[in-house]
């Protein structure tokens with residue numbers, strides 16, 4: 001059998017960012033509106049600092065305004081809620097992202113639910129989660145949206161496909177399962193208590209791993225020809241003491257069985273940031289009562 005085709009998330013994300021950039025330029029010319037994204041980082045987690053820096057850079061490259069707020073590890077819940085409320089009231093800010101995880105003295109759900117749902121470009125507010133679950137227009141979480149875009153581009157119509165999502169977090173697994181259900185897939189959500197996970201995975205035409213366990217999904221868990229989406233970002237010890245990124249799927253095994261697969265790095269990660277920019281553009285348009293542009297590639 002021939003090896004799986006590699007789904008190039010990095011290249012797709014670059015094209016999506018370019019599309020967003022074109023629409024941002026048009027919005028400036030036609031409506032005098034520049035979309036703005038505020039990113040809040042609490043504490044000094046090195047991985048989070050890298051992501052926040054990349055987000056800021058790509059926001060500016062798309063022609064949008066970027067506002068970065070860095071708060072100390074010892075920030076109180078009240079201070080963070082005050083900042084969110086200030087950003088809610090700021091007309092130049094169309095999107096607000098509070099980087100997760102937050103330090104333990106802070107109640108994350110309370111913070112996320114304080115963000116104005118119309119500025120909630122992460123799609124984590126309970127209103128947006130509920131709107132997604134009931135099939136209404138919502139701001140959709142970026143990672144699941146990135147997965148769906150790649151799947152639709154690669155497979156076209158998804159209706160009737162058996163999809164298995166491993167992982168049931170509020171930020172990846174659950175919203176992705178909702179999106180796939182919306183595409184009329186037959187969806188199974190697996191998790192740490194699932195019995196015989198390999199057998200569940202072998203049923204999947206579309207297999208998504210969003211677990212946080214390096215190389216957990218083995219080649220013999222995959223139905224031959226299936227499409228495999230690897231959301232996992234795991235930093236592991238590489239050669240000569242260097243760290244490297246691996247996914248939740250054992251890529252070398254999977255590539256021999258799957259029909260198509262996303263790599264790590266260069267798969268879903270870059271799509272997540274591109275979708276964040278797309279959501280910010282959407283939020284800015286809606287704030288002005290303008291229709292959000294169609295960004296399908």
Ligand SMILES: NC(=O)C1=CN([C@@H]2O[C@H](COP(=O)(O)OP(=O)(O)OC[C@H]3O[C@@H](n4cnc5c(N)ncnc54)[C@H](OP(=O)(O)O)[C@@H]3O)[C@@H](O)[C@H]2O)C=CC1
Pocket residue numbers: 143166167168169170171172173190191192193194197210211212213231232233234268269272
């Ligand atoms: N590419 C990107 O842009 C992003 C990547 N990520 C990455 O995706 C991965 C998942 O993230 P996130 O959803 O936030 O993680 P969480 O830790 O919130 O959720 C992990 C899920 O995996 C399940 N799980 C854990 N161990 C097993 C196991 N042995 N077998 C089956 N299921 C298991 C858990 O089950 P249970 O509920 O039963 O505990 C849980 O539902 C991480 O690697 C993260 O770094 C996350 C966000 C964005």
Ligand SMILES: Nc1nc(=O)c2c([nH]1)NC[C@@H]1CN(c3ccc(C(=O)N[C@@H](CCC(=O)O)C(=O)O)cc3)C=[N+]21
Pocket residue numbers: 050051097098099100101122142143233245264265266267268269270272273
């Ligand atoms: N409020 C909030 N929203 C998020 O969307 C959010 C978050 N908090 N906390 C952390 C996770 C993780 N996440 C990633 C984004 C981009 C890459 C990414 O670009 N990865 C590159 C590699 C980057 C590298 O080399 O480290 C790739 O996979 O190719 C990865 C992970 C967003 N998250």
